[in-house]
Amino acid sequence: MKTIYLDNAATTSMLPEVIDLVSDLMKTTYGNPSSTHHIGRKSKSLVETARKNIAKHFKAAPNEIVFTAGGSEADNLILKNAVENLGVKTIISSKIEHHAVLHTIEFIEKNYNVEVKWLDIDENGVINFNQLEGFLKLDSSKKLVSLMYVNNEIGNILNIQKVSDLCIENNAYFHSDAVQAVGHFNFDVQQTPIDFFAASAHKFHGPKGVGFAYIKNGIGIQPLLLGGEQERGARAGTENVHSILGMEEALKIAYQNINIETVKIQALKNYFIAQLKQNLDEVKFNGFSEDITKSSYIILNVRFPKDYSMMLFSxxxxxIAVSGGSACQSGSNKGSHVLNTILNEDEAKKTSIRFSFSKFNTKEELDTVIKVLKELKI
Structure with missing residues (x-):
């Protein structure tokens, strides 16, 4: 049986070039970057070159990149520092953020003297910008806005420029979980000033367990993990050299080919939308996932006309590998917190499936998925 993988928003397969690079490095580059001898200095040099090359993609400075174990750690590092070290007293966010952000904010609200303001979300998953502006102007407390660049379940793209402008106008910090955007969309921190964002290599065909936090120059930061002085004191622990270099390679390849791959993957998504409408009755699309200008070309969240409790299993x-929500929620009996927020109770009870694409998918695979869905009598 051939496997059809359509869960690329959960994770992507590693590129062969990245696997080869990481494998070779494991054989030849084993020094601790903190060691002063030549073997350690070689590792240190490679890590710092990777930092410099990654920063270039975003017009950032190398010292603004802090390597982490992934997006969740980067989000935690940023959010907790905002309240512990930057004097933030008000956090403004939404209920459809990734749990790495939601649960961290809930922890902060419970354990710190911080007020949390939740933005209203409409039926398409769009924040209320007038309300955001009102919250920013409400009082003189130091504020942080935390809104994800691309929603990992419904694919909505945030108007990041508008949020950035509002934060600058009101002297607030802006953090974005950009895990679903890095490697798939171009963005420039000089053109669109942002104070913090999080990224994870396994979302763009790199290794799992490695990512980075972007932290704007001039913003002090203290480590979550205590120990050594690695990452300029921002994160203790010996750097994951092989994975960092694998991430650098995956990101380089992603941005080298971004225009071609965007067109290819968007065409696959458009084809799948057309085939769903043509072959199945009453399918709908959650959020703006059907809209090519307002959603990620990778993510399509499809709502079927009733509850099919065994659809994922079937x-x-x-x-066929797909997801009923984010992979982080697998096994949850509460359903998707995103869909529960934007849909009414009856619509939220219907089966929704997230299909997420990559450059390795084909039309033939999508035809097979349509055939299977028809056989399931949906």
């Missing part, structure tokens, strides 16, 4: 038996 698709898996046919070799």
């Amino acid at each position: 698709l898996d038996l046919k070799g």
Whole structure:
């Protein structure tokens, strides 16, 4: 049975070039970057070159990149520092953020003297910008806005420029979980000033367990992990040299080919939308995932006309890997917190599936998925 992988928003397969690079480095580059001998200095040099090359993609300075174990750690590092070290007293966010942000904000609200303001979200998953502006102007407390660049479940793209402008006008910090955007969209921190963002290598065909936090120059930061002085004191622990260099390579390849791959993957998504409408009755699309200008070309969140409790299982038996929400929620009986926020109770009870694409998918695979869905009598 052939496997059809359509869960690329959860994770991506590693590129062969990245696997080869990491494998070779494991054999030849084993020095601790903190060691002063030549073997350690070699590792240190490679890590710092990777930092410099990654920063260039975003017009950032190398010292604004802090390597982490992934997006969740980067989000935690940023949010906790905002309240512990930067004097933030008000956090403004939404209920459809990734749990790495939501649960961290909930922890902060419970354990710190910080007020949290939740923005209203409409039925398409769009924040209320007038309300955001009102919250920013409400009082003189130091504020942080935390809104994700691309929603990992419904694919909505935030108007990041508008949020950035509002934060600058009101002297507030702006953090974005950009895990679903880095490697898939171009953005420039000089053109669109942002104070913090988080990234994770496994979302753009790099290794798992490695990512980075972007932290704007001039913003002091203290480590979550205590120990050594690695990452200029921002994160203790020996750097994951092989994975960092694998991430550098994956990101380089992603941005070298971004225009071609965007067109290819968007065409696959458009084709799948057309085939769903043509072959299945009453399918709908959650958020703006059907809209090519307002959603990620990678993510399509499809709502079927009723509850099919075994759909994910049935698709898996046919070799089709998809998700009912974010992969982080697998096994949850509460459903998607994103869909529960934007849909009414009756619509939220219907089965929704997130299909997420990569350059390795084909039309033939999508035809097979449509055939299987028809056989399931949806």
